[in-house]
Amino acid sequence: MPVTDQIVVRCRKGDARAFHELYEAYSKAMYNICLRMTGHASDAEDVLQEAFIQVFKNLDKLSSESSLTAWIKRIVVNHCLSYLRKKKVYFEEVGETDAPEETDVDETHHAMTVSAVKDAIGQLPDGYRTVLNLYIFEEYSHREIAGMLGISESTAKTQFMRAKEKVRQLVKLKTT
The missing domain is CATH 1.10.1740.10 (RNA polymerase sigma factor, region 2, helix turn helix motif)
Known part of the structure; x- marks a missing residue:
């Protein structure tokens, strides 16, 4: 045992x-x-x-x-x-066509350090941070996240994409 x-x-x-x-x-x-x-x-x-x-x-x-x-x-x-x-975290509802497709982006030119990314994630609005954490760190699918949060799958995807973009912007500001 x-x-x-x-x-x-x-x-x-x-x-x-x-x-x-x-x-x-x-x-x-x-x-x-x-x-x-x-x-x-x-x-x-x-x-x-x-x-x-x-x-x-x-x-x-x-x-x-x-x-x-x-x-x-x-x-x-x-x-x-x-x-x-x-806390009444807000998840912005979007239509099916608003969810952008994920594309590969060359991020090697950004000097992303662990602390810069952590800081950026900490600055995200609660809704973005929640979806990003559930998807990346807890490894839930967009469908599972949508069910957990009571939002549509496209909203979960959009929140995730917007969170990633916001993290990129914040890290870029910090590293330039």
Whole structure:
């Protein structure tokens, strides 16, 4: 039985040490998701704590076939989205023809550093940042993102394209 399975079994029995071990094993990665999606450390901490409360309360619902990491990640992402809905994040609806096709762009001439890109993503409006994070970092499809956010797939694609363009502009300004 893998170590995480053993921890889950112990958590289900009410072992406080196991809860701590589970939290320590996953909190850093899940905090990074929260931070990317909320854009603020204090908000990320709050969302993370709420998500882990949900994780601990629902460990009995975790099926043996489910990946613990994917299950926890899904709970964390859902809590982030719930937080953003409460903040009334705006997703601009667009028509089917407004979603531009993705094209390959030679970006090698831009001196994109990790910190410049991180800063640029942090400056994005919440809606753009949310779609960009879900697509790039959390690897959800545009269709999945649309379903999660209650928007059309073309709106998800457009928000993503606009977010990428805004990041390019911000990074270009910073590196020139």
